Amino acid sequence: MSIRETNAVTMEQIVSLCKRRGFVYPSAEIYGGFANAWDYGPLGAEMKRNIRDQWWSTMVRERDDVVGLEAAIITNPKVWEASGHVGGFSDPLVECRNCHNRFRADNLPGAEIGEGGKVILPADLACPSCGKVGQLTEPRQFNLMFKTFVGVVEGEATTAYLPPETAQSMFIDFTLVQTTSRKKLPFGIAQIRKSFRNEITPGNFIFRTREFEQMELEFFVRPGHEEEWFAYWRQARMDWFVGLGVRPENLRFYDVPKDELAHYSRGTTDLEYRYPFGWGELEGVASRGDYDMQRHIAASGEPLSFFDEESREHIVPYVIEPAVGLDRVMLILLLDAYDEEPDNQGTRVVLRLSSKIAPVKAAILPLAKKEPLTTLAREIQGKLRRRYAVQYDETGNIGRRYRRQDEIGTPFCITVDFDSLEDRAVTVRDRDSMAQERVAIDDLPAWLAGRIDY
Amino acid sequence: MSIRETNAVTMEQIVSLCKRRGFVYPSAEIYGGFANAWDYGPLGAEMKRNIRDQWWSTMVRERDDVVGLEAAIITNPKVWEASGHVGGFSDPLVECRNCHNRFRADNLPGAEIGEGGKVILPADLACPSCGKVGQLTEPRQFNLMFKTFVGVVEGEATTAYLPPETAQSMFIDFTLVQTTSRKKLPFGIAQIRKSFRNEITPGNFIFRTREFEQMELEFFVRPGHEEEWFAYWRQARMDWFVGLGVRPENLRFYDVPKDELAHYSRGTTDLEYRYPFGWGELEGVASRGDYDMQRHIAASGEPLSFFDEESREHIVPYVIEPAVGLDRVMLILLLDAYDEEPDNQGTRVVLRLSSKIAPVKAAILPLAKKEPLTTLAREIQGKLRRRYAVQYDETGNIGRRYRRQDEIGTPFCITVDFDSLEDRAVTVRDRDSMAQERVAIDDLPAWLAGRIDY
Numbered sequence: 030m031s032i033r034e035t036n037a038v039t040m041e042q043i044v045s046l047c048k049r050r051g052f053v054y055p056s057a058e059i060y061g062g063f064a065n066a067w068d069y070g071p072l073g074a075e076m077k078r079n080i081r082d083q084w085w086s087t088m089v090r091e092r093d094d095v096v097g098l099e100a101a102i103i104t105n106p107k108v109w110e111a112s113g114h115v116g117g118f119s120d121p122l123v124e125c126r127n128c129h130n131r132f133r134a135d136n137l138p139g140a141e142i143g144e145g146g147k148v149i150l151p152a153d154l155a156c157p158s159c160g161k162v163g164q165l166t167e168p169r170q171f172n173l174m175f176k177t178f179v180g181v182v183e184g185e186a187t188t189a190y191l192p193p194e195t196a197q198s199m200f201i202d203f204t205l206v207q208t209t210s211r212k213k214l215p216f217g218i219a220q221i222r223k224s225f226r227n228e229i230t231p232g233n234f235i236f237r238t239r240e241f242e243q244m245e246l247e248f249f250v251r252p253g254h255e256e257e258w259f260a261y262w263r264q265a266r267m268d269w270f271v272g273l274g275v276r277p278e279n280l281r282f283y284d285v286p287k288d289e290l291a292h293y294s295r296g297t298t299d300l301e302y303r304y305p306f307g308w309g310e311l312e313g314v315a316s317r318g319d320y321d322m323q324r325h326i327a328a329s330g331e332p333l334s335f336f337d338e339e340s341r342e343h344i345v346p347y348v349i350e351p352a353v354g355l356d357r358v359m360l361i362l363l364l365d366a367y368d369e370e371p372d373n374q375g376t377r378v379v380l381r382l383s384s385k386i387a388p389v390k391a392a393i394l395p396l397a398k399k400e401p402l403t404t405l406a407r408e409i410q411g412k413l414r415r416r417y418a419v420q421y422d423e424t425g426n427i428g429r430r431y432r433r434q435d436e437i438g439t440p441f442c443i444t445v446d447f448d449s450l451e452d453r454a455v456t457v458r459d460r461d462s463m464a465q466e467r468v469a470i471d472d473l474p475a476w477l478a479g480r481i482d483y
Numbered sequence: 484m485s486i487r488e489t490n491a492v493t494m495e496q497i498v499s500l501c502k503r504r505g506f507v508y509p510s511a512e513i514y515g516g517f518a519n520a521w522d523y524g525p526l527g528a529e530m531k532r533n534i535r536d537q538w539w540s541t542m543v544r545e546r547d548d549v550v551g552l553e554a555a556i557i558t559n560p561k562v563w564e565a566s567g568h569v570g571g572f573s574d575p576l577v578e579c580r581n582c583h584n585r586f587r588a589d590n591l592p593g594a595e596i597g598e599g600g601k602v603i604l605p606a607d608l609a610c611p612s613c614g615k616v617g618q619l620t621e622p623r624q625f626n627l628m629f630k631t632f633v634g635v636v637e638g639e640a641t642t643a644y645l646p647p648e649t650a651q652s653m654f655i656d657f658t659l660v661q662t663t664s665r666k667k668l669p670f671g672i673a674q675i676r677k678s679f680r681n682e683i684t685p686g687n688f689i690f691r692t693r694e695f696e697q698m699e700l701e702f703f704v705r706p707g708h709e710e711e712w713f714a715y716w717r718q719a720r721m722d723w724f725v726g727l728g729v730r731p732e733n734l735r736f737y738d739v740p741k742d743e744l745a746h747y748s749r750g751t752t753d754l755e756y757r758y759p760f761g762w763g764e765l766e767g768v769a770s771r772g773d774y775d776m777q778r779h780i781a782a783s784g785e786p787l788s789f790f791d792e793e794s795r796e797h798i799v800p801y802v803i804e805p806a807v808g809l810d811r812v813m814l815i816l817l818l819d820a821y822d823e824e825p826d827n828q829g830t831r832v833v834l835r836l837s838s839k840i841a842p843v844k845a846a847i848l849p850l851a852k853k854e855p856l857t858t859l860a861r862e863i864q865g866k867l868r869r870r871y872a873v874q875y876d877e878t879g880n881i882g883r884r885y886r887r888q889d890e891i892g893t894p895f896c897i898t899v900d901f902d903s904l905e906d907r908a909v910t911v912r913d914r915d916s917m918a919q920e921r922v923a924i925d926d927l928p929a930w931l932a933g934r935i936d937y
Contacts, residue, residue: 051663057559071550096525209505
């Protein structure tokens, strides 16, 4: 049985592949890395682009009722005061008096949530790091927003924040977007942008990092219609992952119990994935009511409402928010696609990625590094690369070159051999079945177009 | 004569169009805006996506010698110490003792640069803001990097910086990228990412902002080959702008004189654009030698070199860097495309954008808001939108709907009329010539594919 059939992939296998092949590296590795930050290498950058394009295409371009936004990262700090983040976007932090490691109190074993969200820890709790008992401090609230200072004179500069989410920009720009795009309720505003949280315990590779990229939709509906739209988006987001080839048995809904909901939430469902470290959050779909809109209306004195021509009413819409981290989507796509199977050369590592996501769509391989094979192979590459991300590889034996492509998930290998010079045809090998098919060079673009999804 | 023929567009016309139609809004406008920050609305977000895609396609996907990177924004501060930014990335700042406004000293009239880059101002200089004479302070150096603090205990947290450029990540990741991508010299690493500079005087709409998006290539060559590659990239970048439809008469090269070059530069050419406020920088192409690589080698103790199999030598490459701001590219594309011409309804405002860049490629317009016209129009929209960003509009008379699309640069308007129900054909109107052509509905995808560039 292969790794994928038994669902036995480990984080180490993914981290190792990512570094070895140029998907993800530790950031500033020559300086010893930094605080769980990661850089995306050539294949990682392509894969992220593909994920963004898929999300944008599904959520914005193919719909009439969603438009895009790209708001500034650093904006007026009043936004974060009004939203409640300056006052309340914090986690309970404890420190060990012995080893000085710090932990999120609510994640420690035996932690209980008391009145007003206060975390109560068992008195005899051992430090998860040094093991010493009774050394943990009382939990205190730690704000997760990064601060910076805008302006040119210290002391007088304005304290600003790096955004912990993209959502607030859709709320504060609601009227500008609605009027300029002439949309009517229900409609949504979508954004892909970096967010920043000074997490107490980042970890698990790119699962939780202090800097991450969010893909968020704020979908505005008439009050009274929030339940149907919540149900709609909950399912639509699940379908999106399945459409990218994620195996349904590794996905599930987790409906957050009413008594665990954030105070502004009228309902939240997490889409969870079966990570090697257990089931965990992948995407959240939240029914936020008009909580955020009312906060900004109160703080700014601006209306932030939709004027309904028919009823002549100003409506403050309710909001449904599906929000997912791009880095996390990349992680689960890699985990879900990773496979190892025995073959005649030992082990074949293969990433069974959807062609929508694969960083390289096709590899062009001259059978030997010889003229005129290489010229013909370059010619084919030239024809395909205006449309597809393709790779040309002429070094090593053909079996080894196939393996290189399998490991990065390339759906098709196109081999140019000596017969190609006569019959103007090439051998196309399928990554998953390893079946080979002879295809006329002139038919290649159409052949690929029928097999590579966008 | 139209506005475009006389090159008489003003910044006000662009700012007004951008706000009116949803390209660019002041950030956090409901809170009075913030420090020259801007949000990109639905059309601006699409246009930025198109510019990124064009750059990535030209600079990465269609080349064998360039690969991509997406590095973390917040990384190890040692990077910025080694690069020289902590010590030296500063501008000379003066303040008026009377009105407390601040200015970049080297931009003031009569400023001279003395020994060691010191700025000397005329003694009788008037404040550009309040006009009072002799009130400006001595210039002092002001570091343009934004600071933040990473970690969970104040005082012990690490001071980190928001990156003022993307380039350093390509230098410090050089070895990881080179070995995992198996590239040989010459080759490049490309990146699109946000950069941040605490500018003393941001301004001119999106021309100079504190937060901006850079598209940078670091192209690594063998020492001795830097001049030919500098000449190559200088021209290649100019060709890229012309290929996007920018009028050559509004572009020029400005070769920075040797005595004005940054100390690490072996040559810099600015590509300049004729803005309404005069010729100014659009893109910089710099020959940086091995300055940056040697700084990081010295600071990290890591080799950062390319091993040449043939000569068995370790080569520290020289670097050619074409770097441009995405926001600035968007500004010049809008300026260059903006047109107003008299017509029978008064004035026709039209954005003569390349189809590569236009945020909407085609609009589908039922002649009347009536069944079965609207159903057929929706059907056509459904067929086109998997491939193209399209818009459906059924409100207002057809002339007015044409004008709406002209103003946002939509190359084609597809009108579904009563004859369409009989002949299964539509009228396609060209934005620039306003010529109309009857096209069979079944032929539309191919007809558009021949006319819309990607």
